[in-house]
Amino acid sequence: MELAVAQSFPQTQTHSPSPFPHPYYPSFPPPNSLPTAFRHRTVPLKLHRSLPLLKSHRSHTRSPQTTTNSASTQYEDDDGIPIEHVKTLVKFKSRHNYIRVLQVSRAADHPLAGSRLLLLDAPGNIHSISYLFKSLTNAYFDVFATLPPILPPGPLGVLGFGAGSSARIILELYPQTVIHGWELDPSVISVAREYFGLEKLEKKYPDRLFIHTGNALNSSVKDGFAGILIDLFSKGCVIPELQDAATWEKLKKSLRDGGRMMVNVGGSCVEPEDIRKDGSVIMEETLKAMHKVFPGEVFVLSLENRKDDSSVALTGELPEANEWKKALKRPLKFYVDMWEPYK
Numbered sequence: 001m002e003l004a005v006a007q008s009f010p011q012t013q014t015h016s017p018s019p020f021p022h023p024y025y026p027s028f029p030p031p032n033s034l035p036t037a038f039r040h041r042t043v044p045l046k047l048h049r050s051l052p053l054l055k056s057h058r059s060h061t062r063s064p065q066t067t068t069n070s071a072s073t074q075y076e077d078d079d080g081i082p083i084e085h086v087k088t089l090v091k092f093k094s095r096h097n098y099i100r101v102l103q104v105s106r107a108a109d110h111p112l113a114g115s116r117l118l119l120l121d122a123p124g125n126i127h128s129i130s131y132l133f134k135s136l137t138n139a140y141f142d143v144f145a146t147l148p149p150i151l152p153p154g155p156l157g158v159l160g161f162g163a164g165s166s167a168r169i170i171l172e173l174y175p176q177t178v179i180h181g182w183e184l185d186p187s188v189i190s191v192a193r194e195y196f197g198l199e200k201l202e203k204k205y206p207d208r209l210f211i212h213t214g215n216a217l218n219s220s221v222k223d224g225f226a227g228i229l230i231d232l233f234s235k236g237c238v239i240p241e242l243q244d245a246a247t248w249e250k251l252k253k254s255l256r257d258g259g260r261m262m263v264n265v266g267g268s269c270v271e272p273e274d275i276r277k278d279g280s281v282i283m284e285e286t287l288k289a290m291h292k293v294f295p296g297e298v299f300v301l302s303l304e305n306r307k308d309d310s311s312v313a314l315t316g317e318l319p320e321a322n323e324w325k326k327a328l329k330r331p332l333k334f335y336v337d338m339w340e341p342y343k
Helices: 071-077 142-145 165-171 186-195 200-204 245-253 281-294 321-326 330-338
Strands: 042-045 079-082 086-093 098-104 115-120 125-131 156-159 179-183 209-213 225-230 255-266 298-304 311-317 339-341
Touching: 042 245, 071 281, 079 179, 086 186, 086 311, 098 186, 115 165, 125 165, 125 330, 142 165, 142 255, 142 321, 142 330, 156 165, 179 186, 186 200, 186 209, 245 255, 255 281, 281 298, 298 330, 321 330, 330 339
Parallel strands: 156 179, 156 225, 179 209, 225 255
Antiparallel strands: 042 079, 086 098, 098 115, 115 125, 255 311, 298 311, 298 339
16 A cells, blocks of 8 residues: 555535534534634554554654654655544543543544544554444454464453453454453543443443453463453553563463463554654564563564554464464454564
């Protein structure tokens, strides 16, 4: 997919119906009601070639004052959403995060049209994507949803629950899967319940979804996890504990026999708050630490773009491809062929 420079798409007419006709979405102000300074501006978003969507945990917006030595300079070729098609539903600072929830109008000429986004950290990295009428996101949350069929029986841990994008997909696709999710920031869970339908999800699956607040690295369940999804970011990058082999030794002990982990290891698409840090270097250090604990049993799926990359890692021996595909819904099958051994 070729990426175009961010540009303004045609504005929504003042007399047209609201681009958020469903009561789940608040009313959206007509373009002429926006302050003059915001008209004809775009919110830059990056796409990647393998999937028609941005990768999560990368910056959603940037100010005109962003300096050229920042990771934000790679956005020059990004497609953008016109500012009149994006509404901020809530923004505040919690003890752990700068939290924002954005609504993208269904009238937007963009792959994210109709989505609701959870942004955390100062750079505004996207941590969850939700659509009203579909569960799949065309982002790495869908890759996470390929894990349950290759696990032994038992509960699945989601460390770094966010607003529950991956959990929602898994609960709907795999009726036997029980999920225990950990999120450090209780404010994120509150926002997920209010704006991302988590409360309804908990009521729908009271015996299959359990949410815990606290340090995810201290997570545990009786008899261990069958699998663990790890999506732990802080201040815009993968947490430093995941660059330490001792952390992976501890996590490995929390798995049942035959259990696996699937991990969002980030990449150069990630924009840390500290511009001295490099997302691709942190990704490599994380993979090296995993390799020390799982020698020869770390595989990487790369979601690439011309100027950035994002990767997901998998532990354990790579499953037989055809058998794995048979257990997956059609939209998820092609991920099976994208895994490569870590070198």
